[in-house]
Amino acid sequence: MAVSPPRPKDLPLTALRAFEAAARLGGFSAAAAELGVTPGAVTAHVKTLETALGAALFDRTTRGVRLTALGRRVLPEFVAAFDALGAAVRTLRREAAPRTVHIATLPSIAQLWLSPRLPALRAAAPEIAISITAMETPPNLKRAPYDLSLFYDAAPAGRIEDDVIFPVCAPALAARLARPEDLVDASCLSDATWSDDWATWAAEAMPGAAFVPRGPVFSLYALAVEETVNGAGVLIGHQALVAAHLRRGDLVAPFDRRVRLDRGLRLWSDRPPRPGGPADRVARWLEDSR
Structure with a gap:
């Protein structure tokens, strides 16, 4: 008679993501802002994870939270794992919708700099769809589903003006x-x-x-x-x-x-777009439109 032992439950992915973000960013509020949830949700996810593990990942103090020794040991592996997952998701999105370019930018840049250029860009590349998301702070391009980021930044690489x-x-x-x-x-x-x-x-x-x-x-x-x-x-x-x-x-x-x-309007990506691909063509067009 075959024996089918019960399979240990997997740790919830949402809880692991909440732990990694809170540990990397140094707090539940910062993690909530990146993940698009409330600080209470991050707190609940981390507590669920700690209960499942039977071990604390954060020490709670009146001044905030700090990682336990266990949390510090495992954080680098989780950062690398979620970076890799983010890269895989971006590859999947590009392959599924190869002619759509997602741009993250400041609301003011979207309205006053980018939007007036879109008609000419669409005329130059009608086969490419442009998706624009306005936000106040640059996204983490290793995690967020954007091909290009357009913000004011001090780094010289990719500076348009x-x-x-x-x-x-x-x-x-x-x-x-x-x-x-x-x-x-x-x-x-x-x-x-x-x-x-x-x-x-x-x-x-x-x-x-x-x-x-x-x-x-x-x-x-x-x-x-x-x-x-x-x-x-x-x-x-x-x-x-x-x-x-x-x-x-x-x-x-x-x-x-x-x-x-000491900053400029900068267009950049997590990694160089595929030469001649939609994101690369859009980036080059915007750089030339200064």
């Missing part, structure tokens, strides 16, 4: 601004993501002046640009994002002073 900032406003408002000091009495719009723009520019344009911008703060840079076009005030323009408005004359730069930041 430098990030240069300077005040911009509607032409009617510019007529009332003769020198940077006139901004004291102007409505100066700000963007929540780049909250230090005004201070960075003023430090070079008005050294020694205690300039504090007065005006509304926007959570979407594209909305701040639109309000600036409408005459609501003066905004620090990022050259790549306001170039089209400057060419059309919707916006003007009232002062000559421009500040080059």
Whole structure:
């Protein structure tokens, strides 16, 4: 008579993924943000895993969590395993939909830089479908299902153009601004993501002046640009994002002073796209469209 012993239960993949992310990123909240779940869900998954193992992977303290000796020993293997799984998933997606290119980018870049270029890109490569996901922080391309990432970044490789900032406003408002000091009495719009723009520019344009911008703060840079076009005030323009408005004359730069930041608009991938493949063609086209 054949003997069929019970098979030991596998550890839940979602729990293993939650452990790896929390261990690699140093906390449950950071892991939740990467995985797109709540911190409570990460906590529950890790607890499930620890219960199944009969061993703790994290020590909980009032200051957060830290890995146990067991957690530290196994983390490198899990990082390598999930990196490999991410690579396999990306390969599977490319093979299943070989003519779709997925791009992750900032909302402002998607609206002001990428979107205006899409009609010409589709005309140049009508057989390629472009999928764009807007997000506030660059994804981990070893895990996330994106072919290309387009963000402001300090790394020089893949840089399309430098990030240069300077005040911009509607032409009617510019007529009332003769020198940077006139901004004291102007409505100066700000963007929540780049909250230090005004201070960075003023430090070079008005050294020694205690300039504090007065005006509304926007959570979407594209909305701040639109309000600036409408005459609501003066905004620090990022050259790549306001170039089209400057060419059309919707916006003007009232002062000559421009500040080059130590970062640029950068297009990159986890690994070089296949030469001549859809992602490679899209990347080269966008690089040439600067």
